[in-house]
Amino acid sequence: MRRARQVLSLLACALLLSGCQKEPVEGTTFAMDTVMSVTLYGGWDREQTKEVRDWMLGRLGWLDGLLSAVDGDGDLPTLNRAGGQPVEVSERVSELLDRALELCEITGGALDVTAYPAIKAWGFTEEEHRVPSPAELAELAAKIDYAAVEVEGESVTLPAGMEIDLGAVAKGYAGDVLAETARANDISSALLDLGQSTIVAVGGKPGGKPWRVGIVDPARPGSYFAVVELADMAMGTSGGYQRYFEQDGVRYWHILDPDTAAPARSGLSSVTVVSPSALTCDGLSTALFVMGLEEGADFWREHPELEFEAVFVTEDGGIYRTAGLEGRFSLAKGYEDREVTVLE
Amino acid sequence: MRTKVIVFLLAAAVAVSAGALLLRGGQTENPVARITRDGVLLEEIDLGRVAKPYSLALEDESGGNTVLVEPGRIRVTEASCPDQVCVNQGWIDSGAVPIICLPNKLMIEIVGGGGDLDGTAG
Numbered sequence: 001m002r003r004a005r006q007v008l009s010l011l012a013c014a015l016l017l018s019g020c021q022k023e024p025v026e027g028t029t030f031a032m033d034t035v036m037s038v039t040l041y042g043g044w045d046r047e048q049t050k051e052v053r054d055w056m057l058g059r060l061g062w063l064d065g066l067l068s069a070v071d072g073d074g075d076l077p078t079l080n081r082a083g084g085q086p087v088e089v090s091e092r093v094s095e096l097l098d099r100a101l102e103l104c105e106i107t108g109g110a111l112d113v114t115a116y117p118a119i120k121a122w123g124f125t126e127e128e129h130r131v132p133s134p135a136e137l138a139e140l141a142a143k144i145d146y147a148a149v150e151v152e153g154e155s156v157t158l159p160a161g162m163e164i165d166l167g168a169v170a171k172g173y174a175g176d177v178l179a180e181t182a183r184a185n186d187i188s189s190a191l192l193d194l195g196q197s198t199i200v201a202v203g204g205k206p207g208g209k210p211w212r213v214g215i216v217d218p219a220r221p222g223s224y225f226a227v228v229e230l231a232d233m234a235m236g237t238s239g240g241y242q243r244y245f246e247q248d249g250v251r252y253w254h255i256l257d258p259d260t261a262a263p264a265r266s267g268l269s270s271v272t273v274v275s276p277s278a279l280t281c282d283g284l285s286t287a288l289f290v291m292g293l294e295e296g297a298d299f300w301r302e303h304p305e306l307e308f309e310a311v312f313v314t315e316d317g318g319i320y321r322t323a324g325l326e327g328r329f330s331l332a333k334g335y336e337d338r339e340v341t342v343l344e
Numbered sequence: 345m346r347t348k349v350i351v352f353l354l355a356a357a358v359a360v361s362a363g364a365l366l367l368r369g370g371q372t373e374n375p376v377a378r379i380t381r382d383g384v385l386l387e388e389i390d391l392g393r394v395a396k397p398y399s400l401a402l403e404d405e406s407g408g409n410t411v412l413v414e415p416g417r418i419r420v421t422e423a424s425c426p427d428q429v430c431v432n433q434g435w436i437d438s439g440a441v442p443i444i445c446l447p448n449k450l451m452i453e454i455v456g457g458g459g460d461l462d463g464t465a466g
Binding site: 028 | 380382383426427429433434435436437438440441442444446447449451460461462463464465466
């Protein structure tokens, strides 16, 4: 009898082992002008994991409203309309603004959160595109200057005529918030897709292997040219192919050079940044795209404290990656014969 | 006798486990296109079983998209949205990148088909 019980418990163990890579809890929502999805592998309590998922999806909607420059009476629209008067913003907005301004400073203004009037002038907010005249661009560029933003606690002052948009960092920030939530709820394995441009891996896959995330080929946005293995790591990509319009045979994309208020033409077609912080990935991928390959590579060499690695794709199809991705980066099927230059 | 029973039961347990692992990890099935609007499933198309091309008109109050289905691949050919991002994306034949029409909240993603990616950035 005892033997039978032992056998039964052995059977039960075997079944449990086979079932331990169970189905994830998944969820999708539309927020921040994109589709976001979460894939969570929780503990034994599936209902609890579902609650975490619902909280995350709700949080994304909430952050979308909080950080949007577009909606009517949020902190940013109020600040943008204040005509130079100080405005009290919520703690989260001031915290994110502080961190975004740090990135603006460290990148020498290649990232600039005050480029919003230029983004609007090009019609990227309403998808009613137009090409502003050179005179208009010069006027717009003169009013892009993150250094003019004053943050004191939760009071923010923005000179009249300038406007802030946190679009270049909001998804990354949201990714960090969600990753923190996952860890706090004992979800040791999760993939958080903040609309493809930003992806956060919490832990590795169930079973311990890293998550395999593809990088889109800017020349063929339906395919991916490389795979990066991620564990407790975020990844963000900025590319001219993501949002653009064409007029008279010229392609104008949404990543603007703060110096010219026009689409950044640095010779790159995409930049991917890998870092533990999704906010860093999001902000730096934009900044490095504006800088271009050489300046971007120098920036990587000069800022080890930012703990990031990068993959650059040039407009002529050249692939460059930083040395720290060794062992985590591989070319995808069909791209094996492409040359990859390692930046040291 | 008892030993034989134990061995048999153990073998059965291993077989069940292995079977479960194979079923889950194999991913040898056909690629399936899932078309959703605002998270609600509209169509699920086994792209491995499409014999000849056909198109689908998907319309509701948020807008319309025309989807073309061919063996092994799928695309949006027409959309009522102003940006035409979904149309410009062209064909997809793997789970690498979904087609998303934001204005109409339409998403076409391919699942299955043996892809080894967990996600894509870009």
